[in-house]
Amino acid sequence: MGLRREELAELAGLSVDYVVRLEQGRATSPSAQVVASLARALQLQPAERDYAYRLAGLLPPHEGTISTHVPAGVQRMLARLGEFPVGVFSADWTLLSWTPAWAALLGDPSARTPTERSLVRSVFATGPSGLAAWPVIQEGDTLKATLVADLRTALVDYPHDRGLADLVEELRSASAEFTRLWDEGAVGVHVSARKTIVHPQVGEVTCDCDVLTVPGCDVRLIVYTVAAGSADAEKLEFLRVTNGVRADGPSSPGPGLFSTS
Numbered sequence: 001m002g003l004r005r006e007e008l009a010e011l012a013g014l015s016v017d018y019v020v021r022l023e024q025g026r027a028t029s030p031s032a033q034v035v036a037s038l039a040r041a042l043q044l045q046p047a048e049r050d051y052a053y054r055l056a057g058l059l060p061p062h063e064g065t066i067s068t069h070v071p072a073g074v075q076r077m078l079a080r081l082g083e084f085p086v087g088v089f090s091a092d093w094t095l096l097s098w099t100p101a102w103a104a105l106l107g108d109p110s111a112r113t114p115t116e117r118s119l120v121r122s123v124f125a126t127g128p129s130g131l132a133a134w135p136v137i138q139e140g141d142t143l144k145a146t147l148v149a150d151l152r153t154a155l156v157d158y159p160h161d162r163g164l165a166d167l168v169e170e171l172r173s174a175s176a177e178f179t180r181l182w183d184e185g186a187v188g189v190h191v192s193a194r195k196t197i198v199h200p201q202v203g204e205v206t207c208d209c210d211v212l213t214v215p216g217c218d219v220r221l222i223v224y225t226v227a228a229g230s231a232d233a234e235k236l237e238f239l240r241v242t243n244g245v246r247a248d249g250p251s252s253p254g255p256g257l258f259s260t261s
Contacts, residue, residue: 003041011041013110030056033114036068040096043072064160066091071217083240085207085224091154092164093119093147095131096219104239105197105205105224107133120147120167124175132197138209139194146188148181157218195224202235 005023009016014037021027030038035056039049049069050060068090078086078099085102087095095109095117103109109117109131122131123144130136151168158164171178190211197205207224214221226232 008038008041010110012037014038032058040068040070040075043075044069045072064158066154066158066161066164067218068094068096070097070219071214074214074217074219074221081223085236087222089119089220089222091150091158091218092161092167093150095119100243101236101240102224104243105199105207105236106131106136118167120151120171123147124171124178134200135198137196137198139196142188142191143193144177145181145186146190148178148186149188152182152185190220199235199239202238205232205235205239207232207236 003011005016005019008014009019012019012034014034018027018034022030032053035049035053035058039052044052046069053060070088074088075097078088078097082099083101084099085105086099087102088097090096094114098109112131115121117131119131151164154161154164155168168182172182193209195207195209197207199205205226207226210223210225212221212223213219226236
């Protein structure tokens with residue numbers, strides 16, 4: 001791809017210093033999460049990704065586990081959709097990749113760990129561990145049942161994914177609402193929703209939120225759009241142009257929860 005170190009580090013969510021240490025052989029035991037992040041940033045094909053795992057002394061992801069690979073076509077589409085806030089999620093609803101407009105609207109996720117990038121945790125969390133850096137209010141109450149249904153489907157599709165099984169058990173222990181929906185066999189399908197982002201810089205921004213799936217690939221895209229020429233469009237364009245930078249410095253992620261009320 002011809003990426004510079006700085007570009008690779010940014011795409012992979014790693015520090016430039018760590019990338020340099022990997023290149024120089026001074027970081028000899030990268031974690032599976034680091035290898036997965038580098039594979040996504042470099043748009044490696046599955047065989048190339050598996051080889052990278054083996055070079056790091058790790059077993060490649062085996063069949064029956066959730067893939068964190070974002071296909072090259074999806075990454076090219078993200079590059080073309082740069083003006084829209086778009087996030088790419090894996091089958092367990094972990095945020096894998098995002099556009100700069102997503103970071104400007106919802107807060108930059110790059111400093112968050114994969115655990116902290118879980119949409120399901122953010123929806124059912126009981127503490128300040130939300131995926132967004134500030135409140136996001138959704139009209140209607142369909143998201144929670146839909147996410148629970150998605151996790152149930154993922155457990156069938158990925159029966160050997162230990163992380164997924166642990167996530168379900170964690171949420172059953174942490175959230176009475178998740179447990180109720182899980183035990184009731186909640187079902188649901190993703191529909192367009194209206195969400196209001198309470199942004200610390202421009203105030204409330206109301207968007208249409210759609211979930212798109214990619215045929216032949218178990219990733220899904222969350223896309224935020226606004227009506228052309230609206231006040232919300234002006235706010236979103238301002239955030240996109242300024243990249244969420246305030247006069248007193250960049251807007252930084254802080255406590256916040258996805259709200260479905």
